[in-house]
Amino acid sequence: MPIVAQSDVRKISLRLIEGASLASWISTQTPEIRAWVEASGFGAAIGEVLALPGESGISAVLVGWGSAAARARDRFPLAAAAAKLPPGRYVLEPGDVPIDLSVEVLGWRLADYRFQRYRAGKASEVELVCPEGVDIERVETLARGAALAQDLINTPARDMGPETLEVAFATLAARHGAAFSVVRGGPALRAANLPMIEAVGAAAAEAPRLLDFVWGREDAPKVTLVGKGVCFDTGGLNIKPGASMGNMKKDMGGAATVMGLSEIIMSLGLDIRLRVLVPAVENAISSAAMRPGDILPSRKGLTVEVNNTDAEGRLVLADALALADEEAPELVVSFATLTGAARVALGPDVPPFFTDDEALAADLVDSSLRVADPLWRLPFWTPYEPLIEPGIADLDNAPAGGMAGAITAALFLRRFVTESPRYLHLDIYGWTPAAKPARPKGAAFQAARAVLALLENRYCRT
Template sequence: MPLVAAPDARTIALRLIEADGLASWVEGAPPGVRAWVEASGFGAGIGEVLALPGEAGIAGVLAGWGSARTRARDRFPLAAAAARLPAGRYVLDPGGVEIDAGLECLGWRLADYRFQRYRAGKPSTVELVCPPGVDLDRVETLARGAALAQDLINTPARDMGPEALEAAVAALAARHGAAFGVVRGGPALRAANLPMIEAVGAAATEAPRLLDLTWGRADAPKVTLVGKGVCFDTGGLDIKPSASMGLMKKDMGGAATAMGLAEIIMGLGLDIRLRLLVPAVENAISAAAMRPGDILPSRKGLTVEVNNTDAEGRLVLADALAVADEETPELIVSLATLTGAARVALGPDVPPFFTDDETLAADLAAASARVADPLWRLPFWAPYEPLIEPGIADLDNAPSGGMAGAITAALFLRRFVTASPHYLHLDIYGWTPAAKPARPKGGAFQAARALLALLEDRYCRT
């Protein structure tokens, strides 16, 4: 559903109607319209639409806005209506309904996403005139970042391995005039002291690598995004069952989300010095694969016992976080499809975040609510630290017992950020299991808009 800048003679009024305001609206309507609405069964629920007949076709369309209770059950009610509208170009008429026009326009655009790499989709026949006061360029930039992430996540591993992910980051850098570098392959990773990235990707045909993008003024506030780029995860020698392997093309969802956010940051021209680090690997199986019980060195100097080769994401993130920490940026953010425990705790829609900074946590929670990009804080719970200390090495990548898995994974990552003043970790799912308004089934762009709002509030407001 595209947004357009200006109306024309063909526009159709799209009137929003709350459920508890429907009766009074119908009472004030002309007799013919009143009879039409009453006969239709239209109840003004979210997603309901009713075209009103006119002499030359459609005179207008009513779009249900539900109630405060039903709107709280999901996001983007305008997008719910958009999917059911007759073809045409619409002008929004909120009536007396209070809306966040910018947010609803974004939802309208996000609803237009189609993954078309392997099969062309039908073009949308519905357009919305961008309401006054809404920044159309900003909406389009946010939609472009979301689409980038969704396309990357939705692409199968055959076409989105470490080489393709490298090409995607290089193309992102080229679009925005950013610097780009890569450390690729076992010898280069060893020379660069990135042993855990090397170990995780050693069994794959495509070499493991660390991708590094930098953009912005050198003296602007430094923000580093670290995204997990496991392009496919078999589980390694601790192999996953086939049911668990089916969605593992999305295991680079952290990298894709960080890339989509970087696309938006650079597209909006935020005055920060951005760095994007993506350890890009495939966790495959061969004679070169790491083994359960192996002890790996790390860039930080900590040793790690590999008690489960399927807990590989935290290993590659750890080396990348150590690289990020050496530069002591203002803020380090890690994004990863990291643990099933996070999904058990909060489900697919609400990623947990972790930070020791109370102000940062409050700011992110407020930003999340404001932009309808839900997050929920979980603790860096220090009493669980012994669970990640195996005795034979400094750290254990997969503590036994199966409890608090999201927290112990976050605690593991925190050990690799010791110099930077602020660290934020997000354990995202990166997938929408069933289509919802503005969120088609498939790759999901989670947490990025909340992070964008946080960055703008902290570093870009005057």
């Protein structure tokens, strides 16, 4: 459902009605409209719509706004109604209804996303006139960044391996004048001291690599984003069962998310020195595959015992984080589809985040609430540190027992960020299992808008 600027084209009013106000609104209408609404059974529930007749067709459309309690159950109530509207160009009439116009207009626009690489979709015939006070260019920029990430995640691994991800990454960098570089293949990764990225991707047909770009003025605050780019995850020699492997095209969701977020950051011109690092690999099986029990060196100098080859994401992230940390940026942020434990704890809609910085945590929670991009804090629980210390090596990539898996994975990553004053890790799912308002089934752009709001609040005040 596109967003359009104000024009002289005939527009249909969208009148938002809360459930508690419906009877009062009906009482002010003509007998004909009262009879029409009462006969329809319209109750002003969220997502409910009712077209009102006029002399030349539809005079207006009522949109249910439910109650505060109902709206708390899900986001983007305007988007819930958009898919049910007849073709036309609409203008909002919120009346006294509580509404955050910027959030709801963005939700309307996000609901328009369709993945059309393999099957053409029908263009939406429903348009919304951008309300006064809402920055239409910003809405389109946010939607473009989300669509970039969603397209990358939705693309099957056959067409989105490390090579293709590199092309997309380099194209993004070139579009914004960022300085792009890549370390590609085993010999180059060894020479660059990125041994765990090499080990994870050694069995794949396409060479493992580290993608890197830098953007922004040199003396601006340094922010580094690191995204897990496992383009497909078989589990390696600890092979996943078929049911668990079926959706592993999304295991590069962290990479896609930092790319979508970077598209937004650079388009908006945030005043930061942005660095983006993506270890791009495929966790495959061949004679070159890493084995359970192998001990790997790392860029940080720590040794890692591989007790499960299916816990590979933290290995590639660790080398990339160690590289990021050497510059001691003001903030390091990692995005990764890292653990099933995070999904068990919080489900698909609420990614956990980890940080030791209390002020940063508070700012991020506030940002997530303001932009309707939910997150929940989990602790870097230091008493669990012994769980990731196997004795035979410095670290264990897959502690036995299965408890606190999201936390132990986060603790593992924290060992590789020691020089930067602030580290934030987000364990995203990157997928919407069933369609919801403004979130079509498939790839999800999670936590990025919350982080964007955090960055704008902290580093880009005018």
